Amino acid sequence: MNQFTSRCGEEHPYTLEDLGWTDEHDAAFSKYAGPYLPGRVACRQKTVWDVLVDGGSVTAGISGALRKLGRFPAVGDFVVLLHQPEAGTTVIVDILPQKTCFARGTPGRDGADQVIAANIDTVFIVTAAGHDLNARRIERYLAIAHASGARPVIVINKSDLADDPATLADEIASVSPDIPIIPISAASGEGVDRLAPYLAPRTTVALIGSSGVGKSTLINRLMGSPVQETSHTRDYDDKGRHTTTVRHLFILAGGALMIDNPGIREVGIGTASAGIADTFPEILELAEGCRFSDCRHEEEPGCAVRAAVAAGILPAARLESFRRLMRELAFEEEKAEIGLVRLEKKRWKAIGKIQRDIGKTKER
Structure with missing residues (x-):
């Protein structure tokens, strides 16, 4: 088994299992054979990725297909590597399903959140x-x-x-x-x-x-x-x-x-709608008593949440924090929707160009 140097400067023979590989990853990787290797991303350095594999590490680029889709591997991702030692190249060709992730609020080229x-x-x-x-x-x-x-x-x-x-x-x-x-x-x-x-x-x-x-x-x-x-x-x-x-x-x-993580500011709240609900469970429970199901707990009549604040049951600062995060969420979602519209326009523009090129070829 090969060895590689860990960040603490000592050599260690890590296996895939040591890196968190599970039976689920085995099942997802089973369709690959031959020159393909599984690994886990340890670091991204601009256009190349340091990937830990069974017993060692490699530096890899990514395939053109992943790049076109805007699917860039994140630190912690388990990936599929096309390893061609005779050519001196190693390329990441797929990203295995993620069980959890941090993501930016802005979508990538495929419309999905950008995982970091x-x-x-x-x-x-x-x-x-x-x-x-x-x-x-x-x-x-x-x-x-x-x-x-x-x-x-x-x-x-x-x-x-x-x-x-x-x-x-x-x-x-x-x-x-x-x-x-x-x-x-x-x-x-x-x-x-x-x-x-x-x-x-x-x-x-x-x-x-x-x-x-x-x-x-x-x-x-x-x-x-x-x-x-x-x-x-x-x-x-x-x-x-x-x-x-x-x-x-x-x-x-x-x-x-x-x-x-070098900075959490780039992780937008736009990906955290479910997380807001989990962070303020008492507000969601109180909201069940509001007169309107879409109550924003601001000036609507019959708001059970504001009534709880007035009664001293819910701290006012807690409600204000909830409102602030919900406003940020709405802004992020609107920004993401605009981005997706622009993305769709770019796709159709590209499709139109391809169709025009095909038409020109037939005319020759």
């Missing part, structure tokens, strides 16, 4: 004690995490810098019912062992959160060596600069896999 990270079991929503510990921001991340299909876990980093670390979870518990909240210090290692139940071998965890909250520091802690550049945050507002610019799939010492 795939096949995730758990999402660590990483925030930090201080200015970043914001309930409204966490609600947005929860909506995105729920929409991905993965299980969300809130990780409060830099807990050692808080005046009272024991109360950190209480500050955001009201916006995340039934979601695990784990205060840690990635720098010192305090509390990191509490993440172990979510880091089982062959499972994949993705990190999302603002810049400067310590995602790279957490990966370095879990890897046992500095594989990611880290940066300091500004004292006056706790903001940091982006140190991660490319997504990577890391293989942790305990056998779990982790995807670091």
